[in-house]
Amino acid sequence: SYELTQPPSVSVSPGQTARITCSADALPKDYAYWYQQKPGQAPVLVIYKDTERPSGIPVRFSASSSGTTVTLTISGVQAEDEADYYCQSADSSGTYWVFGGGTKLTVL
């Protein structure tokens, strides 16, 4: 197994850009995925395969990958983006899945 490490919190003002990192403790396994979770709700997939955006996810959500670190970027942050964000990956053989500890995004 391996771990994904995220900063506990990120704060930005409306309209600014938020960046949330996710670092793996080993070489890259599978792609990285990102979820948004608001209180009392299930997580929602916002990024898959490192950089792809599912249909229905606003274009202000993007992501990048470099080595063992992936970064979720939210451009022009809106109040509705305030939520917990989790990165997730899996081993290359598809037998083990792991989530990061989560980052609370606060919109000031």
Add this chain to the structure above:
Amino acid sequence: QVQLVESGGGVVQPGTSLRLSCVASGFTLGGYGMHWVRQAPGKGPEWLAYMWYDGSKEYYTDSVKGRFTISRDNSKNTLYLQMNSLRAEDTAVYFCARDFIVGDIVTNAFDIWGQGTMVTVSS
């Protein structure tokens, strides 16, 4: 409407058992691998178990291996999680989640989640 609905949670004593169900609607369960994920209060999600679309293979995280069993009945569009020897640390909201398939490719993401069912293990 594509959705998953979990049920079967509750308050139980340590050492006892519980079976969770997850009913799929709006899609054919048998076309998808399915996961169970839990989230303890104030914590992040923890992946627990996965079963192939046809039930032929299953995988577990170490903390539940030997205690929890994932199963499915595709004819009933239902996924199950049998939880035995429950411990206080199993207290969490339990979600079922669907494989995210893009084209014909199964990714390792989860695209549809249920609303979750709460399991509290306490004496």
